[in-house]
Every structure is written in structure tokens, then in C-alpha cells.
Amino acid sequence: MIQFILNNQLIKTDKPASTTLLDFVRYDENLRGTKIGCREGDCGACTVLIGSMKNGKLEYISATSCLTPLPNVHGKHVVTVEGLNLPDKLNQAQQAMVDCSGTQCGFCTPGFVNSMCGFALTCSEPTLESAISAIDGNICRCTGYKTIERASAQLASKLVSKDQNNSMQWLVANEFVPNYFLDIEERVKALKTEEYNSNGQIPIGGGTDLYVQKHDDIHEYDLDYLFDKNVLNGITFEGNRCILKSSATVTDLMENERLLETIPNWYRHLKLLSSTPIRNIATIAGNIANGSPIGDFTIILLAMKAQLTLTNKVKENRKLMLKDFYTGYKTFDKKPDEYITEIAFELPVNGIQFNFEKVCKRQYLDIASVNSAISISVNGNLIAEAHASMGGVGPIPKYLAKTCEFLANKTISASVIKEAEQILQSELSPISDARGTEAYKRLLGRQLFFGHFIELFPETIKMEDLL
Numbered sequence: 001m002i003q004f005i006l007n008n009q010l011i012k013t014d015k016p017a018s019t020t021l022l023d024f025v026r027y028d029e030n031l032r033g034t035k036i037g038c039r040e041g042d043c044g045a046c047t048v049l050i051g052s053m054k055n056g057k058l059e060y061i062s063a064t065s066c067l068t069p070l071p072n073v074h075g076k077h078v079v080t081v082e083g084l085n086l087p088d089k090l091n092q093a094q095q096a097m098v099d100c101s102g103t104q105c106g107f108c109t110p111g112f113v114n115s116m117c118g119f120a121l122t123c124s125e126p127t128l129e130s131a132i133s134a135i136d137g138n139i140c141r142c143t144g145y146k147t148i149e150r151a152s153a154q155l156a157s158k159l160v161s162k163d164q165n166n167s168m169q170w171l172v173a174n175e176f177v178p179n180y181f182l183d184i185e186e187r188v189k190a191l192k193t194e195e196y197n198s199n200g201q202i203p204i205g206g207g208t209d210l211y212v213q214k215h216d217d218i219h220e221y222d223l224d225y226l227f228d229k230n231v232l233n234g235i236t237f238e239g240n241r242c243i244l245k246s247s248a249t250v251t252d253l254m255e256n257e258r259l260l261e262t263i264p265n266w267y268r269h270l271k272l273l274s275s276t277p278i279r280n281i282a283t284i285a286g287n288i289a290n291g292s293p294i295g296d297f298t299i300i301l302l303a304m305k306a307q308l309t310l311t312n313k314v315k316e317n318r319k320l321m322l323k324d325f326y327t328g329y330k331t332f333d334k335k336p337d338e339y340i341t342e343i344a345f346e347l348p349v350n351g352i353q354f355n356f357e358k359v360c361k362r363q364y365l366d367i368a369s370v371n372s373a374i375s376i377s378v379n380g381n382l383i384a385e386a387h388a389s390m391g392g393v394g395p396i397p398k399y400l401a402k403t404c405e406f407l408a409n410k411t412i413s414a415s416v417i418k419e420a421e422q423i424l425q426s427e428l429s430p431i432s433d434a435r436g437t438e439a440y441k442r443l444l445g446r447q448l449f450f451g452h453f454i455e456l457f458p459e460t461i462k463m464e465d466l467l
């Protein structure tokens with residue numbers, strides 16, 4: 001049985017595990033406020049909040065219910081827009097949408113209200129910027145975004161006085177969420193659910209790739225639900241080595257203090273990946289094992305010389321470098337019963353510099369046309385080692401072995417970088433497709449490669465030198 005609290009009600013269901021949360025709330029529970037737009041994680045009409053116990057505290061995330069299988073909410077609190085209603089008036093997010101004319105046809109509004117209430121529940125330092133970030137996964141076709149941004153600004157200004165020590169009491173007293181939220185933490189603890197037990201053949205993490213790619217036949221798959229397995233969650237450090245358990249999400253990495261302190265622009269880089277509700281549920285192992293040639297995290301980890309641990313069903317481990325994992329388009333050095341359990345990499349410290357670049361048709365909420373990362377260690381102006389990667393330029397996420405070999409022991413200069421770019425081009429094999437022509441992708445490859453050096457070594461390399 002899958003058990004969770006849906007708004008104010010305990011749910012126990014034996015529905016097929018691959019049922020999406022969206023279908024369950026709409027068709028089994030008749031909560032039609034959660035809308036179906038794209039079923040691909042793009043529009044945010046189906047956004048719900050999911051509260052779970054983390055480090056002894058109830059924490060909420062926003063998530064796209066269209067891509068969330070039921071086991072991923074086992075033992076948690078799921079909130080749809082109906083569960084945010086106050087008995088006799090609008091809550092603060094709903095009121096802000098009315099005050100600022102943030103709704104017209106209303107189709108997208110429940111999704112926005114959920115994201116905004118999620119912001120109210122989670123924010124520690126409410127600013128206009130963070131309030132707008134919280135709705136980055138929601139699309140509106142009617143109002144244009146200015147009115148909704150004004151509603152977010154109104155919400156953020158009311159949250160400035162939020163009592164961080166008694167936040168739930170404050171949010172209830174100030175009409176952001178209804179009264180029953182006060183008891184939810186105890187009720188979630190009391191559920192005392194065992195880990196959801198599955199042992200299928202096909203691993204699934206957040207489902208943000210699998211549900212999009214295999215939407216029509218996913219119910220026929222024998223799935224192994226990894227998202228909430230305790231042994232597969234967490235981020236740890238051994239000295240300067242970072243060890244990600246495979247179900248760590250992009251948000252987990254984006255909020256990790258050590259990574260934020262160590263890697264310049266870490267937050268800015270990761271914000272280029274998808275949207276808040278997707279980052280909240282998208283796992284790192286899913287990004288790697290989906291095998292997309294433009295997987296952003298894969299490109300980042302290739303440049304960080306990441307090492308994978310693969311584990312089989314009898315718990316035998318095998319280690320392998322990420323760059324050796326890909327054998328062809330969506331084919332891997334992985335046995336059918338193996339799955340990724342850990343991803344480890346050295347932090348870029350002691351003179352190692354890191355940069356990530358991504359170009360897409362839209363700046364945010366889009367997959368890359370071409371993306372690239374580099375980690376480079378320098379001694380003065382001398383390159384000791386370089387590790388660079390590029391996506392969207394061939395059948396696999398590409399580790400640029402020849403370019404890196406050429407760069408080692410060279411002094412950074414415009415002529416060296418131009419020469420390296422010639423080698424880089426020999427390593428690329430892009431094809432023309434919806435994301436650009438071959439020539440355009442080669443041009444982007446050049447620009448992003450140059451961009452790394454302009455960003456990391458502004459004293460030595462100027463854009464004009466590379467023209």
C-alpha cells in the first residue's frame with residue numbers, strides 16, 4: 001500500500017505504482033484544481049507541494065505532479081490548490097493574484113498559487129528575485145508576466161516579517177496556509193511508513209525523463225523506485241572529495257553549503273537547469289543514465305572527472321570513470337542489473353578553476369543547443385591540467401580528451417587557445433537538427449570554449465584577442 005496525506009486527508013492506495021500523482025488527484029480524488037497542460041513538466045499547471053521529513057523537520061518542495069509516480073510521495077504530505085484554501089477568504093497568494101490582476105482564464109492560476117505558497121513555506125530571506133524564481137516553472141498564456149510578478153512582489157513584501165523560528169504558526173496566523181498545516185508534521189511522523197519496497201528491472205529516480213520519454217507505455221515497465229531509498233540519498237565529503245548518492249537532486253546540490261562556498265557561481269550555473277519544480281525532483285543519476293548528449297549535469301561532472309559506482313542486484317560494486325560510461329548514443333558500459341549508486345568528484349580547490357556555459361533557445365527552462373564545462377589547474381599562467389567537456393556536439397556527452405591533452409603544460413595565451421580550438425573542432429561531430437545546424441553548433445562550440453577562458457582569466461585573455 002502507498003500511504004500519504006493528501007491535503008487534510010489520509011490516503012492508502014493500491015493503485016499501480018506507476019500512476020502519476022496528477023492522475024491520482026484528479027481522477028481518483030476528484031481534485032480538479034490541479035490542471036493538465038503538457039504532461040511533460042514544462043507548463044507548471046499541475047504543480048503541487050510535497051512535504052517530507054528531512055533532518056527531523058517537515059520541508060516542502062514544489063513538484064510537477066504529471067511526472068511524479070505515487071511511490072515518490074509515500075509517507076509524505078501532498079498539497080493541491082484545494083488544500084491551500086482558507087475556510088472563508090482567500091489566502092495571501094490567491095489575494096495577491098486578485099489584487100494585481102494576475103489571472104484571466106484561470107487555467108494556470110492553481111499552479112502559480114501552489115508555487116507561491118511553496119515559496120511562503122520555504123523562504124528564509126524573501127526577496128523579489130527569490131519570489132520570482134519560485135514561479136520559474138509556471139507558464140501563463142493570458143496575462144503576461146508583469147501582473148504575476150507584481151503579485152509575487154506583494155507576497156514577498158508580506159513575508160519579510162515571517163517568524164523563522166515559528167514559521168508554520170506565523171504562516172497560519174497570517175493567512176498564507178490553512179489551520180490544519182499546524183498538525184501536519186506530527187501526522188507525517190505518525191505515518192511511520194516503511195520505505196516503499198520495489199525491486200524492478202528499470203530504475204526510476206524523479207521520473208522527469210522517463211515519464212516524458214515513455215509516457216504511453218510506462219505502466220508496462222517493471223520499475224525500481226529509487227528516489228526515496230535512504231541509502232541512495234545524501235551528499236557527503238571526504239576531505240576535498242564530494243560523494244553524491246545517486247538520488248541527490250539538482251536542488252540538493254544547488255543548496256549544499258560546501259559546494260556553494262567552494263565553486264564560484266555554482267548557484268548561477270545550476271539555475272540554468274530546468275525549473276524549480278523539476279530541479280526539486282530531478283536526480284543526478286537520472287541525468288547521467290538518461291544518456292542525453294546535452295545533459296547539463298553530465299557535462300558538469302565530466303569536466304570534474306567524476307567517477308561512478310555501479311552496484312548490481314547482489315550488491316557487488318564496480319567503479320568506472322564517467323567519461324568511459326558512454327559507449328554510443330544512449331548506450332552504456334552498464335550491465336542490465338547494475339544501477340548507479342554513487343558519483344564522486346574532487347572539489348575544484350587549490351588553484352583549480354571551474355566554469356560552465358550553456359546556450360539554449362530560451363535562457364531558462366530549456367535544454368541546451370550546446371553546453372560546455374571546464375576545470376583547469378594553473379600555476380601562474382602555466383596550465384598543469386585541463387578537463388573539458390561539451391554537449392550537443394555528437395552522439396554522447398563529450399569529454400574533450402585531445403583538447404585537454406594539448407592544453408596540459410601550455411602557457412595561457414590567445415594563440416594557444418586558438419590552436420586548442422582547432423583540435424576541439426576535430427573532436428566534435430554535431431548534426432543539424434531542431435536545436436541548430438551543424439555549422440551553428442560548431443560556432444557555439446568555439447564561442448563557449450573561448451568563453452571559459454575569458455571568464456576564468458580576464459586579466460590574460462580578452463575577447464578582442466580571440467577574434
Ligand SMILES: Cc1cc2nc3c(=O)[nH]c(=O)nc-3n(C[C@H](O)[C@H](O)[C@H](O)COP(=O)(O)OP(=O)(O)OC[C@H]3O[C@@H](n4cnc5c(N)ncnc54)[C@H](O)[C@@H]3O)c2cc1C
Pocket residue numbers: 040041042202203204205206207208209210211212226246272273274275278281282283284285286287288289290294295296297338339340341365366367368
Ligand atoms: C521540463 C523539463 C526540463 C528539463 N530541463 C533540463 C535541463 O535544463 N538540463 C538537463 O540536463 N536536463 C533537463 N531535463 C531532463 C531531466 O530533468 C534530467 O535529465 C534529470 O536529471 C533526470 O533525472 P530523473 O531522476 O528525473 O530521471 P528519471 O526519469 O527517473 O530516469 C532517467 C533515466 O535514468 C535511469 N536511471 C535513473 N536513476 C538511475 C540509477 N540510479 N542508475 C541507473 N539508471 C538510472 C532511468 O532508468 C531512466 O532511463 C528536463 C526535463 C524536463 C521534464
Ligand code: FES
Pocket residue numbers: 035036037038039040041042043044045046047064065066067
Ligand atoms: S502538465 Fe504541464 S508541467 Fe505537468
Ligand code: FES
Pocket residue numbers: 102103104105106107108109139140141142143
Ligand atoms: S490566466 Fe490563462 S493561462 Fe494564465
